[in-house]
Amino acid sequence: IPVAPFVLTVFGATGDLARRKLLPALFHRDFAGQLPPEATIIGVARGAMTREEFVSLARAAIVEHVPASETAGPELDRFLTRLNYVTADAEGDDGWADLAAAISPCADRIQVYYLATAPHLFGPICERLGNFGLARNDSRVVIEKPIGKDLASAIRLNAAIGKVFPEERVYRIDHYLGKETVQNLMALRFANALFEPLWNAAHIDHVQITVAESLGVEERAGYYDTAGAMRDMVQNHLLQLLCLVAMEPPPSLDADAVRDEKLKVLRALKPIDERNAASLTVRGQYRAGASAGGAVSGYLDELGSNLSQTETFVALKAEVANWRWAGVPFYLRIGKRLATRVSEIVVGFRPVPHSAFSEQVGQIRPNRLVIRLQPDEGVKLWLMIKDPGPGGIRLSHVPLDMSFAEAFKVRNPDAYERLILDVVRGNQTLFMRRDEVEAAWRWVDPILEAWRNLNEQPRPYTAGTWGPSASIALIERDGRTWQEDG
Ligand code: BG6
Numbered sequence: 001i002p003v004a005p006f007v008l009t010v011f012g013a014t015g016d017l018a019r020r021k022l023l024p025a026l027f028h029r030d031f032a033g034q035l036p037p038e039a040t041i042i043g044v045a046r047g048a049m050t051r052e053e054f055v056s057l058a059r060a061a062i063v064e065h066v067p068a069s070e071t072a073g074p075e076l077d078r079f080l081t082r083l084n085y086v087t088a089d090a091e092g093d094d095g096w097a098d099l100a101a102a103i104s105p106c107a108d109r110i111q112v113y114y115l116a117t118a119p120h121l122f123g124p125i126c127e128r129l130g131n132f133g134l135a136r137n138d139s140r141v142v143i144e145k146p147i148g149k150d151l152a153s154a155i156r157l158n159a160a161i162g163k164v165f166p167e168e169r170v171y172r173i174d175h176y177l178g179k180e181t182v183q184n185l186m187a188l189r190f191a192n193a194l195f196e197p198l199w200n201a202a203h204i205d206h207v208q209i210t211v212a213e214s215l216g217v218e219e220r221a222g223y224y225d226t227a228g229a230m231r232d233m234v235q236n237h238l239l240q241l242l243c244l245v246a247m248e249p250p251p252s253l254d255a256d257a258v259r260d261e262k263l264k265v266l267r268a269l270k271p272i273d274e275r276n277a278a279s280l281t282v283r284g285q286y287r288a289g290a291s292a293g294g295a296v297s298g299y300l301d302e303l304g305s306n307l308s309q310t311e312t313f314v315a316l317k318a319e320v321a322n323w324r325w326a327g328v329p330f331y332l333r334i335g336k337r338l339a340t341r342v343s344e345i346v347v348g349f350r351p352v353p354h355s356a357f358s359e360q361v362g363q364i365r366p367n368r369l370v371i372r373l374q375p376d377e378g379v380k381l382w383l384m385i386k387d388p389g390p391g392g393i394r395l396s397h398v399p400l401d402m403s404f405a406e407a408f409k410v411r412n413p414d415a416y417e418r419l420i421l422d423v424v425r426g427n428q429t430l431f432m433r434r435d436e437v438e439a440a441w442r443w444v445d446p447i448l449e450a451w452r453n454l455n456e457q458p459r460p461y462t463a464g465t466w467g468p469s470a471s472i473a474l475i476e477r478d479g480r481t482w483q484e485d486g
Contacts, residue, residue, distance in 0.1 A: 158434045201324065
């Protein structure tokens with residue numbers, strides 16, 4: 001079913017995000033018949049460029065990122081007719097009258113402004129959208145992380161946007177929330193009666209969340225070095241995943257119902273600061289090593305500097321200090337240039353209280369629910385099962401195994417396809433509210449400060465491994481191990 005007619009203005013339309021994600025996502029949705037004939041996309045950037053030049057840039061980006069089976073037919077040309085281009089200066093007034101003129105024929109449509117630019121331009125762009133009369137009382141604005149680099153800067157940024165757009169029209173993207181498997185967390189927890197009665201400290205021993213990447217920072221080293229893994233991934237994606245695992249069942253999927261519950265989790269996180277950061281956190285930085293494609297450089301070589309202490313890996317032990325989760329460790333781990341690319345949530349249940357089986361028939365291992373977010377998306381529930389055979393009982397640990405690819409023979413849409421259309425639909429459920437972003441910084445800031453004050457150097461790890469050995473010690477000290485095999 002097509003969404004309502006809209007005009008989407010993308011600032012930073014020639015940049016990396018627009019080319020890799022936004023244009024391909026919009027094309028995919030158009031190909032699937034979800035864009036109405038009146039959907040218009042206006043690219044805005046600082047560089048002088050004709051509409052034809054922008055269209056050929058968009059064509060190249062789509063051909064590069066979308067399978068040839070979709071780009072070979074007439075659909076791509078039809079999609080490109082929706083595009084327009086305006087040159088405008090985000091920090092000056094040049095070009096804004098042209099933008100207003102380009103938007104004005106679409107006055108009857110839903111208006112969306114997507115700020116795919118560097119964050120320091122969010123404030124100036126919103127201000128000009130206001131000054132030039134482009135922010136109507138129903139237009140929406142979309143921004144993406146990094147939303148600040150600490151609590152103070154996030155508050156300033158949110159305030160600058162809030163001067164022009166009220167909160168119910170601000171869409172803060174965390175693209176992890178748009179991933180099919182992340183949305184499935186809510187289905188798994190709240191559309192099944194099986195898990196919820198066990199979903200608490202009485203039955204769950206611990207939770208592990210791993211987001212491992214095999215790639216390094218490569219050409220993003222400039223940005224990455226100002227952020228590091230904590231700001232780049234933990235403050236947003238990992239904490240959002242933790243919230244979806246730990247939150248109370250919301251009364252509905254209404255945006256504020258879900259976001260209220262996530263906020264409570266963020267506020268319940270036990271503080272980590274100078275007193276306990278050394279024992280609860282590990283930061284690492286990769287050195288040269290090997291990945292599947294062969295030898296790879298270390299972080300400092302990619303950056304071209306020997307001085308950086310930026311972390312490319314973080315492992316930490318968090319706790320949600322509330323009635324449901326008291327005492328249950330949430331081990332989080334994220335890093336670049338790790339052994340493989342895998343994002344996974346492992347819920348480790350407590351062992352059975354008593355075994356009726358003798359040790360000879362095999363050890364009873366605790367149940368484990370493994371939610372594989374990517375790749376090979378799926379859900380596995382590890383159970384103890386009797387080995388078939390006439391010779392008496394022998395026990396095995398075997399998964400009930402659901403693979404998305406096998407169960408649903410459809411393409412998994414990219415997160416941006418879902419999220420952009422949700423903006424047009426006016427559905428904020430999968431977007432972060434201002435207070436959530438700020439609560440996440442409120443927890444992260446003292447950790448960053450502790451690292452600074454303790455002069456915690458990142459521990460070196462070899463590219464292609466599972467990170468510094470200290471991260472293994474972090475969990476093994478508690479008598480547990482990271483699960484790397486599903
Ligand atoms: C981005 C981070 O938000 O997420 C990147 O800035 C990271 O550093 C990326 O590589 C990972 O996203 P995905 O969807 O590939 O898991």
